[in-house]
Amino acid sequence: MRKFYAVLMAASRAHAKWELEVSHNILRSKKRMLILLALALPAIVVSLAVAGDAMPEILGGKKAYSPAFYTPGIFVVSIVIGLFAGLITGCIGAGGGFIITPALMSAGIKGILAVGTDLFHIFAKAIMGTAVHKKLGNVSPKLAIAFLVGSLGGVVGGGLVNRALYEINPVLSDTFISAIYVVLLGFLGFYALNDFLKLRKNDDGGDVHGSGPEDGQGLSSKLQGVNLPPMITFDEDLVPGGKQISGVFVALCGAFVGFVAAIMGVGGGFLTFPMFVYILGVSSFTTVGTDILQIIFTAGFASITQYAIYGFIFYTLAMGMLIGSLLGIQLGALTTRVVKGIYIRGFYATAILAGFVNRLFALPVKLQEMEILDISPEIAKTMATWGNYAFFVVVSIFALWVITKFITNIPTLRRD
Template identity: 80%
Template sequence: MMMAASAAHARWDYEQSMSILKSRKKMLILMLLALPALLVSLAVAGDVMPQMLGGKSAYSPAYYTPSVFLVSILIGLCAGLITGCIGAGGGFIITPALMSAGIKGILAVGTDLFHIFAKAIMGTAVHKKLGNVNTKLAVAFLVGSGVGVTGGGLINRALYELNPVLSDTFISAIYVVLLGFLGFYSMADFLKLRKAGDGGCAHGGPAPTEGTGLPAKLQSINLPPMITFDEDLVPGGKKISGVMVAVSGVFVGFLAAIMGVGGGFVTFPIFVYVLGVSSFTTVGTDILQIIFTAGYASITQYAIYGFIFYTLAMGMLLGSLLGIQLGALTTRVVKGIYIRGFYAIAILAGFVNRLFDLPSKLVSMEIIDLPASLVSTLSTVGSYLFFAVVAAFGLWVISTFITKIPALREG
């Protein structure tokens, strides 16, 4: 289910990015939005950063320099390359990468959410996609996601106010679990395909099919208000309790606010596998919920409290648009199995990065006692390993793209 979630989120990311890249008007707007980010990065650095832009003194969420702006573009580029190449999971490395670059966890989460919101607003073709939305399903889900986002934001901010190191530890631990699961599963999948001699599909395999077991049980629960959906696909439509839909929204909104991933990566599999909604209806509702969930979370839970770097978000958006385009083109001339292998290694590198950083946080909170040299070495090794693997993947994709330009032109 998590792999299906990863693939669904990547499909959304790819569609939004292509929508922006194919529109001159949207690209012009993006350039105008990015211009202030570039000017700020050049004009402001270090301890002169205004407090309203993030120059806090308490554990300092992050000081800003031109090099950080460049790093944000590179992080977005690498995430885009992974998304474009594999069709899964590129966005999951953004928050860990920002944290490794010196951005505090809560600021990385808020900034990533704002970057997702900006891409959703700019990239969504409303008149084409949102015709599939079931209004009642969407309303029930968004009510729940609003509750979940508020709860997740409150927890993140409360932990930060209690102890900024605890906040970083909490976010890192969540990513250790997520990246560990995705990484080991992807590596096992890669080894299985390699052993079978299968080239594999670079874009996450076949689309999920609607479930029958759990969805049927949930749809049999008569708990008002009942919502009818999929009338165009099933005679008389299907029915499900709005309470079940709202509970699903709470879960998605909570994850979005805690992890900074927009919620889109779990909406699709929850609707299809758990609630039994058709893929046709899910697509439109998913796009709608990402706009509202990411927007509400980034603005009301993080931006107004100073936990968003607009300049970082613009850098990531610029980098990811370029990366997705290059990655998608490269898949036409490279076997999917090789890309899957790189993806598994990159995700596992992110897992090791967050795992190796945890001891330093636990020592800072005096939970464990380890030699300072060991803690520093683990953290350094984790960071260098992560960026080395991601950089190697990025360089491989870009070099492959350049050397295969003649083949791409012929195609």
């Protein structure tokens, strides 16, 4: 399990490095900044000038259970959430995207709308910033194509599941998404906390980025030995003659990643990395570039075909998160130069666990509404409220700490 966690962190670091490059490319280009302003201006003007009651009250097509209201407050909250996610990604080099969907749901956005909006935010950032940068690794076109064939199919399946659950019962949809995040954030949070405590005990300075994973051998060797056309050759630059594996296995991995990504509202990189390394036997070098490429296409296809055309993307939220994350990731990356890595890792573990508690405490009220859990409505709502407070207090403390460190160390950063 520890090796698997190490690979998940390596995947998050690769994604964070890409996000930082995207942020640099947008902020350093006057043309791209003007495009961003043009995209965000309508959202800003409308959210500030129009009251929620003057707009259609229900977004997303369900009158019985509205996904969100169109208010200035929601737009401001989306910027703050993007800022928080960017700070975590920039500081840790990992995992800031994991908190976006839970944070949006805590702010009152219904799960399916949060998922669709987060996917669109990832896609918008990608197409504005850059494609795959050469520094991110070697892209294998054949692996990417086979993987995308599977992932796009998986995206359709994941989108169908989310929309079907929402049509059956919108509360069931929220419960399903929250339960998935409880499992994911619980796993990541407790392992990150354990990692932090071990580093603190050793008191070795705690490299915030940690060590990279080793390429897998066992299962991957068996799969590479199966002659099932079409066969794909990869890693030619690292292994004489390259390695070979069936495109069917690559497509199956892609289908699983696409399915999960469409349900959770993430790019899927945290699953692609361990699958490439441990299941398919692809080198970490080739995995990085190919993974970033699939995130762009997977997020774009999922957001447009599975959510946008059905009304499950909140444009104002996406623009707010994009603006906030661009600023946050820059501040976070600069702060790592003047802060000991072990402290940042401790805050990261705490923030992930706060997200875990938040979604865990949100489950009772959902289960009570569906009459599955026999509990007082007042108690269930109180638990959800305290879960929201805990989450936003923790991430706010982290954000204030990072911003304070950045401001107080501006002279040092200028010298560097």
